[in-house]
Amino acid sequence: MTDPTPRVPGGHPITGHLAFFGRDPLPFLQRAEALGGVVRFRLFVKKGFIISDPAAVRRVLVDNVANYQKLTRGYVKLRLLLGEGLVTSEGDFWLRQRRIAQPAFGRHRLAMFTTPIVRATADLVARWGDGGELEVAEAMNLLALRIAGETLLGEDVTADAATIGGSMLTVLQHFPRLVSAPVPYPERWPGAANRQFWRAVNALHAVVDAVIAERRAQPETTEDLLGLLMAARDPETGEGMSDRQLRDEALTMMLAGHETTANALAWTLSLLADHPDVQARAAAEAAAATPDDGPADLGKVPYLKQIFQEALRLYPPVWLLARYAVGEDTLAGASIPPGAYLFLSPWAIHRSPTHWPEPERFDPDRFAPDRPPPDRSVYLPFSRGRRQCIGDRFAEMEALLVLAALLKGFRFEPVAGQVLIPEPSITLRPRGGLRLRVSPR
Numbered sequence: 001m002t003d004p005t006p007r008v009p010g011g012h013p014i015t016g017h018l019a020f021f022g023r024d025p026l027p028f029l030q031r032a033e034a035l036g037g038v039v040r041f042r043l044f045v046k047k048g049f050i051i052s053d054p055a056a057v058r059r060v061l062v063d064n065v066a067n068y069q070k071l072t073r074g075y076v077k078l079r080l081l082l083g084e085g086l087v088t089s090e091g092d093f094w095l096r097q098r099r100i101a102q103p104a105f106g107r108h109r110l111a112m113f114t115t116p117i118v119r120a121t122a123d124l125v126a127r128w129g130d131g132g133e134l135e136v137a138e139a140m141n142l143l144a145l146r147i148a149g150e151t152l153l154g155e156d157v158t159a160d161a162a163t164i165g166g167s168m169l170t171v172l173q174h175f176p177r178l179v180s181a182p183v184p185y186p187e188r189w190p191g192a193a194n195r196q197f198w199r200a201v202n203a204l205h206a207v208v209d210a211v212i213a214e215r216r217a218q219p220e221t222t223e224d225l226l227g228l229l230m231a232a233r234d235p236e237t238g239e240g241m242s243d244r245q246l247r248d249e250a251l252t253m254m255l256a257g258h259e260t261t262a263n264a265l266a267w268t269l270s271l272l273a274d275h276p277d278v279q280a281r282a283a284a285e286a287a288a289a290t291p292d293d294g295p296a297d298l299g300k301v302p303y304l305k306q307i308f309q310e311a312l313r314l315y316p317p318v319w320l321l322a323r324y325a326v327g328e329d330t331l332a333g334a335s336i337p338p339g340a341y342l343f344l345s346p347w348a349i350h351r352s353p354t355h356w357p358e359p360e361r362f363d364p365d366r367f368a369p370d371r372p373p374p375d376r377s378v379y380l381p382f383s384r385g386r387r388q389c390i391g392d393r394f395a396e397m398e399a400l401l402v403l404a405a406l407l408k409g410f411r412f413e414p415v416a417g418q419v420l421i422p423e424p425s426i427t428l429r430p431r432g433g434l435r436l437r438v439s440p441r
């Protein structure tokens with residue numbers, strides 16, 4: 001009997017849809033989404049499924065989550081850097097780590113990160129001074145990296161900022177090659193690029209190990225994320241984390257937290273530049289919410305929050321969630337064999353006319369308090385279920401504090417002739433950067 005599940009047309013007799021997926025994944029995913037809620041395709045001999053049906057999304061991420069693991073190539077390669085951190089680990093080990101780390105992300109804990117975020121943003125505002133035509137995406141990257149370093153590891157890393165920044169960049173640049181090479185090659189393969197990658201990985205490990213060793217020698221807890229993780233105990237067993245686990249988690253959070261937030265900020269500023277009315281309202285709100293002597297009161301910037309939510313809908317930094325089916329399952333009537341790869345794309349789902357009226361239009365009022373909140377299976381910037389982003393509230397707090405300060409200080413306008421193309425790298429970023437005309441208010 002032929003399989004009734006719709007199949008993405010075309011494909012190479014040997015490699016299947018690999019070239020489409022590899023070369024231009026965003027339109028590929030949108031085309032697939034338009035064919036149905038569960039659509040099949042092929043990557044060499046591997047069966048792939050693109051999932052967008054809300055009930056199927058829920059089953060993969062919530063109801064039958066144990067069947068869908070992170071055993072895809074991307075995650076396997078990510079372990080080279082991140083070991084068994086929260087993003088890459090699985091099963092009981094992951095659960096224990098998540099339980100230990102969770103309290104560090106509680107609302108009252110997050111408040112202590114306000115100061116480093118506000119200080120780093122104030123430095124940027126001072127540096128931008130009279131404004132001009134500025135490279136905003138890179139500025140957001142450096143800002144988010146500094147914030148990640150300071151909130152995670154404390155002041156100590158300032159001296160190592162160049163090592164951390166440079167090494168992160170090397171790893172991020174090398175990573176897509178490791179993941180998408182048509183034939184997987186051993187990571188220890190000789191060659192300049194691989195040597196550079198390993199040098200960067202070792203440098204990052206060394207910086208974090210040194211901070212951990214220094215902290216172990218101090219009796220008191222330091223008020224940053226690493227300090228919280230070091231002091232945290234498994235609520236059930238009372239156990240803490242080993243040095244190796246701490247390193248894996250610290251690097252995981254650094255990587256998971258900085259590029260994502262940086263790109264979310266860049267896309268938000270780009271959308272604001274293109275929508276001056278929205279920007280004017282948000283800037284007035286930010287000014288009214290910010291006292292002369294302190295940061296914005298985040299309870300008083302509801303419209304800015306809507307803008308950020310809408311920016312994450314249109315440009316979700318994590319544009320693809322990949323999973324591996326351990327056992328067989330049925331999703332929206334389609335049978336999923338063991339060993340299949342599943343792809344859930346926030347990009348395609350967020351731009352689906354089935355779920356969002358006029359999906360391409362930027363409309364922060366979609367998230368207005370008098371509207372029903374979106375179904376959590378069709379709005380997935382932070383995923384959902386037990387593997388949902390642990391840093392979602394941290395990211396939102398960071399983004400709102402940064403945006404409020406920038407909007408209070410500056411007006412953002414587009415630069416004539418610049419065409420923004422979303423580039424689906426590890427995270428979704430504006431290809432070639434983002435230039436904006438920035439002028440003091």
Ligand code: HEM
Pocket residue numbers: 086087098252253254256257258260261264316317318321322380381382383386387388389390391392394395
């Ligand atoms: C706008 C910014 C951010 C976005 C869009 C984002 C998005 C996501 C998504 C979609 C996942 C799920 C990935 C998957 O299951 O395949 C995830 C996981 C994760 N994120 Fe974020 N993230 C952001 C910021 C942060 C920040 C600031 C941190 C830490 C400080 C962080 C730490 C993590 C960790 C540790 C995980 C793995 C959680 C687990 O599996 O238990 N993220 N993030």
